[in-house]
Amino acid sequence: MKKLPGFTCMALLVLGAASVRAETPPSSPPQAPASHARVKRLKVTVLSTMLTDLKGLGEWGFAALIEADGHRILFDTGANPDTVLKNAPLLGVDLSTVTDVILSHNHGDHTGGLVTLRRELAKKNPAALSRVHVGRGIFWSRVSASGKSGEGNSFLAARPRYEATGGKFIEHSEPVELFPGAWLTGPIPRVHPERNWSGKGKVQTPEGLVEDTLPEELALVLDTEQGLVLVTGCAHAGVINTLELARARVREAPVLAAIGGFHLFDADEKTLAWTGGKLREMKLGYLSGAHCTGIEALHRLRELTGLERATSIVGSVGSSFELGKGLEPLKIAR
Template structure:
């Protein structure tokens, strides 16, 4: 527990060193890749376009090579001129689209923001199973510069990455089958140590975007609360790996979300449809406040919008 608080103090120190002078005024986060879709292409993956006060970044890049590009085209969203891409962790269902996107938009996505540990080797019986590591040199040759984050850092004005997240609660949101090669050469369980999430503050509270939440949703929210103490975390969107949780664990998660002030929740990708509906019930929220995310769903300062009807 002592180590946990040391991590929190360090996180708070680094955040204060680069603290924004004001909160974000306008934002829109649009889902470009997730498992559910009507008029667009659905897949087991995740990506979202983040627009904040006139600036844009791409959060994750989906699973198939063309999904994000194709869905953005159909939604009339121009991805050209976006300098930053943010990769929540190494898994291919969040990173495989980057190569196609960089080739399609050669002046975009020059900076790829990653968490420390993302390039640890992950070999299996067939060889190296790490898609991003396999394609790192190809991406760099196309002009991608990987920016490594091991602490809270500002990505664009007012928008921050958590960096790797301290794991105080027992939220083991990973397969437990994978292995990685640590810097000392040991072959150890792959807990996805690089898992990071994006957040920013607004007048009404903090907004969080997560790819898979392998570090744990409650761990992530707890860490962000330590960085911005007293601020409600009122809107969260993304994948959170809740689909296999027991009812008991879901009730515990819901109670924690209520403590943090969460009033809007979009569960996409690996969150689970039943898990999302259970959270809505346990948190006593409405269908306008808790929604299963699909391609085209977006959140802004007004609330959650299904997207596909607009």
């Protein structure tokens, strides 16, 4: 288990040049000593998703700003190049002081804004969005799910354009503490058969061409005194697989909040019942289901977990979760 002590410029610039690499995660999450650090102040604000309130642009995509104990991280960058760029100032959010980005996986609805955001924000601050944390496998070649010839991983074309701006990619293969109490999961072991992906694509791994299960997918876990807060882009690896990894590698604590896309929009009742039951066992306190969660799926999970309208919302552009205050759904999803 690795730890990055704060976002010190020297440490991360060296790390960004070399990349963090390790062996492929085991099939089940090993136990490890818990960190004693806890996040004291936390706010997560959605910057890209389908539903929007009085301000902002909606799209099939996801992005969120995480503000924790003085650290600011952009989690995913939306689909269209300028969605987050336009939404942020409408919401009173200045992204020019954000140096670090997390990309949950290679899909364009999570990576599409990266290059545009970096280029535009760097005009104000050369360090803006200059470091991008990714999971091992995000740069692997894909065979298109549609069967068309050519490269199926559109993010490969964005890589040189981003690096040409002076930005660095930091590749992770295991859980890492980005700053005290904030953990990046690294690629997530598939312990339970949560098949939250199309099953049509193929990925070229070091072991050969296999089904593309989005092996690079990672999530962010923030450890607070009240419990764990999960931020995820699509949960292709499964929200339960993700949370079980977090509870094994960070701390076996209740899940205070789960925020992001959970790819349950076409899940059947059996899948939703199992997922809701597991979340209830983990004592889920708040749920903000945005992007690919599905509105009906979100409402069913609300019932299954015993949550209420105030503690379980459809995530919209500008909606937020704040430690000590809970969810702010804005008017459209209240």
